[in-house]
Structures are given as structure tokens and as C-alpha cells.
Amino acid sequence: MALPVELAQTIIDPKAYSQRELVDEAFRQIRATAPLDKAELDGFEPFWVVTRHADIKDIERQPDIFHNGDKSTFLTNIEGNARVQMLTGGEPNLIRSLVSVDGKEHKDLRGIVFPHITPRAIKPLEEQIRAIAREFVDHMLSFDGQCDFAADVAFLYPLRVIMTVLGVPQEDEPFMLKLTQELFNNADPELNRARAELSPEDMLKSLWETTMELENYFAAVTKKFRENPTSHINSLIANAKIDGEYLNHRQMMGYYIIAATAGHDTTSNTTAGAMWALAEKPEMLARMKADPSLINAFVEESIRWEVPVKHFMRSAVADCEIGGQQIKAGDWLMLSYQSANRDESVWADPFEFRIDRESNPQIAFGYGVHVCLGQHLARMEMRILWEELFKRLESVELAGKGERTISNFVCGPKHVPIRFTAN
Amino acid sequence: MAEGFRQWRCRNCGFIYDEAAGWPDEGIAPGTRFEDIDDDWYCPDCGTEKQDFELVE
Numbered sequence: 066m067a068l069p070v071e072l073a074q075t076i077i078d079p080k081a082y083s084q085r086e087l088v089d090e091a092f093r094q095i096r097a098t099a100p101l102d103k104a105e106l107d108g109f110e111p112f113w114v115v116t117r118h119a120d121i122k123d124i125e126r127q128p129d130i131f132h133n134g135d136k137s138t139f140l141t142n143i144e145g146n147a148r149v150q151m152l153t154g155g156e157p158n159l160i161r162s163l164v165s166v167d168g169k170e171h172k173d174l175r176g177i178v179f180p181h182i183t184p185r186a187i188k189p190l191e192e193q194i195r196a197i198a199r200e201f202v203d204h205m206l207s208f209d210g211q212c213d214f215a216a217d218v219a220f221l222y223p224l225r226v227i228m229t230v231l232g233v234p235q236e237d238e239p240f241m242l243k244l245t246q247e248l249f250n251n252a253d254p255e256l257n258r259a260r261a262e263l264s265p266e267d268m269l270k271s272l273w274e275t276t277m278e279l280e281n282y283f284a285a286v287t288k289k290f291r292e293n294p295t296s297h298i299n300s301l302i303a304n305a306k307i308d309g310e311y312l313n314h315r316q317m318m319g320y321y322i323i324a325a326t327a328g329h330d331t332t333s334n335t336t337a338g339a340m341w342a343l344a345e346k347p348e349m350l351a352r353m354k355a356d357p358s359l360i361n362a363f364v365e366e367s368i369r370w371e372v373p374v375k376h377f378m379r380s381a382v383a384d385c386e387i388g389g390q391q392i393k394a395g396d397w398l399m400l401s402y403q404s405a406n407r408d409e410s411v412w413a414d415p416f417e418f419r420i421d422r423e424s425n426p427q428i429a430f431g432y433g434v435h436v437c438l439g440q441h442l443a444r445m446e447m448r449i450l451w452e453e454l455f456k457r458l459e460s461v462e463l464a465g466k467g468e469r470t471i472s473n474f475v476c477g478p479k480h481v482p483i484r485f486t487a488n
Numbered sequence: 489m490a491e492g493f494r495q496w497r498c499r500n501c502g503f504i505y506d507e508a509a510g511w512p513d514e515g516i517a518p519g520t521r522f523e524d525i526d527d528d529w530y531c532p533d534c535g536t537e538k539q540d541f542e543l544v545e
Contacts, residue, residue, distance in 0.1 A: 126502050183535030185528070426499075436501040436534045 073104035092404035116404035125433035162319035219337035232297025253471040334477025338371030369427030501534035
């Protein structure tokens with residue numbers, strides 16, 4: 066039996082994700098009735114929808130069976146997949162990044178940056194990041210009691226942090242923000258490249274143009290860091306060798322692009338979502354001001370709550386059983402992190418934002434060998450921002466209706482209007 | 489193989505350290521007890537520190 070078409074359409078509809086309650090309700094029904102079942106929709110290759118926390122962990126701990134890179138890593142229709150293969154000379158993804166490769170290639174690529182971004186490796190960055198956080202707190206407070214926290218703070222602070230770590234000059238930050246938003250918000254007329262509603266064909270064309278513009282930019286980055294190597298992450302990528310050879314063009318461009326885009330957009334979404342939640346439950350502010358040790362729980366809950374990467378796809382290379390279902394070699398699976406982070410068997414009240422949970426095994430960063438490379442940096446920069454902001458913030462409330470981006474992939478709040486007072 | 493080897497799971501990403509197998513990629517020989525690994529060792533998959541591993545019951 067397949068999933069009811071109406072539910073399957075809701076969980077892939079970019080517009081539904083801009084009204085998150087619609088998607089949460091659809092997944093709640095799916096978890097209750099058919100937690101691992103196939104979606105069969107016109108124009109799409111059938112795919113399993115994996116909604117439970119335990120099933121996603123089970124799949125992600127078996128990377129030899131469930132591949133990232135054999136088919137598209139995010140949901141694309143049959144026509145879109147064919148066009149991508151035409152543009153890339155037969156590859157299933159426009160960008161060949163860490164999330165779309167497997168096995169030795171993935172291990173080798175990940176190993177270039179991994180030792181430099183562990184909790185211990187990034188600890189020395191704490192004071193530098195704290196100085197950036199203070200700068201953005203000052204910036205927010207300069208708005209005299211009212212701002213759009215998403216556009217005025219949440220989009221900008223993680224951008225500055227990651228560009229500092231990568232070695233991108235500050236003057237290039239607006240360019241990187243614009244192209245990141247084009248890449249991840251292609252279905253949203255407010256943020257996409259054309260600033261218009263696009264047909265699926267035009268969306269792909271637009272994505273390709275954005276990718277080429279990013280590649281042009283990063284070509285100069287390679288030259289710069291090969292001439293003058295530094296400890297920045299972009300320099301590590303530019304100078305890395307695997308089996309004695311520099312990364313090939315697609316590997317290198319994919320690495321630069323994922324680091325420079327996913328490296329801040331996900332944290333921006335989470336930060337904006339956290340402020341939205343705080344403005345709806347301002348009593349949390351008083352508790353965290355009185356006991357700043359609760360900030361770690363606030364960060365973890367905001368990651369669970371916002372879950373900025375809504376899904377990734379996997380394809381099975383062998384027959385196996387997951388969650389009581391027989392998965393066949395060649396099957397395509399959608400791992401819904403949004404659903405997993407609302408799983409009633411893990412959280413007693415998953416639709417509540419709470420900072421007093423005894424445990425919070427959220428899997429917004431994924432699980433297994435593909436778990437987010439930058440997760441520790443993301444947690445650290447969010448903790449530091451809240452530590453610095455809560456010292457000075459006295460009250461906060463919503464000053465209007467928040468808005469979410471139209472996207473079913475990497476997305477979150479795009480407007481969070483707040484009213485606040487400072488100490 | 490001696491009896492009583494245990495497994496330890498990274499709470500963050502699910503990586504399993506199996507004492508019987510060790511972790512030869514980083515020079516940790518088969519049979520090395522978890523408590524005998526340096527305290528500054530971290531999860532090879534995600535970077536989580538040794539103290540955040542849990543015993544697999």
C-alpha cells in the first residue's frame with residue numbers, strides 16, 4: 066500500500082513548509098498510520114518516506130547499504146533528474162559535495178576538514194566568535210526596540226562566523242548570502258535568483274546559473290590559497306591532496322560551495338527559529354538570564370525544533386529490512402528529519418518548545434558517517450550569541466507575523482519581527 | 489579473543505567503539521579497553537569527545 070496521495074503531496078510541497086503546522090500534521094498522521102511507506106506521485110520515481118527517529122538512525126548507520134550519491138540527494142522529479150544528468154554529464158547531483166558522495170571518496174574528502182572542526186580544534190575560536198557575537202548584539206540593539214531578527218541578525222551573524230573560518234573577506238559576505246539564498250530558496254519568489262515564481266525547468270536553470278557564479282568565484286579562491294596557503298578552511302580545500310592529487314574540479318567546487326552555503330544558512334535558520342520560539346514563550350528568557358547554563362538546552366531544543374535540513378534522500382544498494390518493511394536494492398528513500406524530531410516515541414510532547422528536557426537526542430544534523438561536519442561550530446556560535454544577547458536583553462515579544470521560506474529542503478524563518486527592551 | 493569485551497556508542501552519531509576490534513585506523517590495537525584509550529581521543533566520525541560515549545548494554 067502507498068501513502069495517501071494528499072499526505073504525500075503535502076510533505077513534498079515547498080509552500081506547505083512555509084506553514085510548518087501543515088507539514089507537522091501530515092507527518093503526525095503518517096507516523097501514526099504508515100511510518101515507513103511508499104509515496105507514489107505523478108512525475109516522481111516512487112520513494113519510501115522514512116518518518117521515525119529509530120528508522121532514520123538505522124539507515125544512517127548503514128552507509129554501505131544506503132548510498133547518498135547514486136541518485137539525487139534531495140527530492141527531485143523525474144524530469145529534473147534527467148536535466149541534472151544532462152548538465153553534469155551523467156551525475157545525479159548538480160553539486161558534487163560531501164552530502165552526495167560515498168565510501169572512500171566521502172571519507173577522504175571529509176578527512177580534509179574534519180580534524181580542524183572538532184570541539185577541541187574550534188575551542189580557540191571562542192573569543193573571536195564572541196567578539197563577532199557582541200558586534201551583532203550591538204547591531205540589534207541599535208534598532209531601538211524593534212527589528213526583523215531573521216534579516217537583521219540571524220542571516221548575518223552565522224555568515225560572518227563561517228566566512229571568517231573559511232577565509233572569505235567581509236566585503237564578499239553580501240554576495241555569499243545572496244547566492245546561498247538563491248541556492249536553497251529557489252522556490253521562493255522573494256529570495257530566488259529571478260525574484261519570481263518559476264517553472265520547474267526555470268528553477269533548474271536558475272540553480273545552474275547560481276552554481277556557475279559560485280564556481281567562478283571559487284576558482285579565484287583556489288589560485289589565491291595555492292599561492293599563499295593559510296590555516297583557513299578554504300585553504301585546506303584548495304591545497305588538499307588525495308592519493309597525491311589535488312581534488313578534481315567538481316570535488317573542490319562542491320566542497321567550497323557546501324562549506325560556504327550550508328555552513329551558515331542552517332545556523333541562520335535555527336537562530337531565527339529560536340528567537341521566534343523565545344518571542345512566543347518569553348518566560349524562557351527570564352529563566353535563562355537567571356541560569357545561563359540553560360542556554361545549552363535552549364540551543365539543542367532550537368535545533369530539534371527548527372530542523373533546518375528537512376530531508377535527504379538515500380538509495381539502497383542491497384535488499385534489507387528496515388522498520389518491518391522490505392527495502393529492495395535500487396529503492397529511493399526520503400529521510401525526514403522534521404518528522405524524526407517530532408517522533409512521539411522519543412519526545413513526550415514533541416510539539417512543545419521546552420528547555421527542561423532530560424534528554425534531547427535530536428537528529429537534525431543527521432546521524433552516522435554523514436553527520437553534519439560543522440555541527441560543533443554551529444552549536445558553539447549559537448551558544449555564544451545567546452550568552453551575549455541574554456546579558457543585555459530584558460524582554461522580547463513578536464511584533465507581527467513571522468514568515469517562513471517556501472522550500473522543502475534547507476529552509477526556515479525569513480522574517481521574525483520582534484519588539485524588545487534592553488537592560 | 490578474551491571474554492568480556494564491551495562496545496561503546498557515540499551519543500551524537502552512533503559510532504561504535506568495539507573493544508575486541510579496537511580502532512586500527514588510529515593505532516588502537518584490537519583488545520584495547522575503552523578506559524585505556526587516551527582521554528583526548530574523540531569520535532572518528534563526528535568529533536564528539538570520549539566522555540560522551542555510552543556503554544552499549
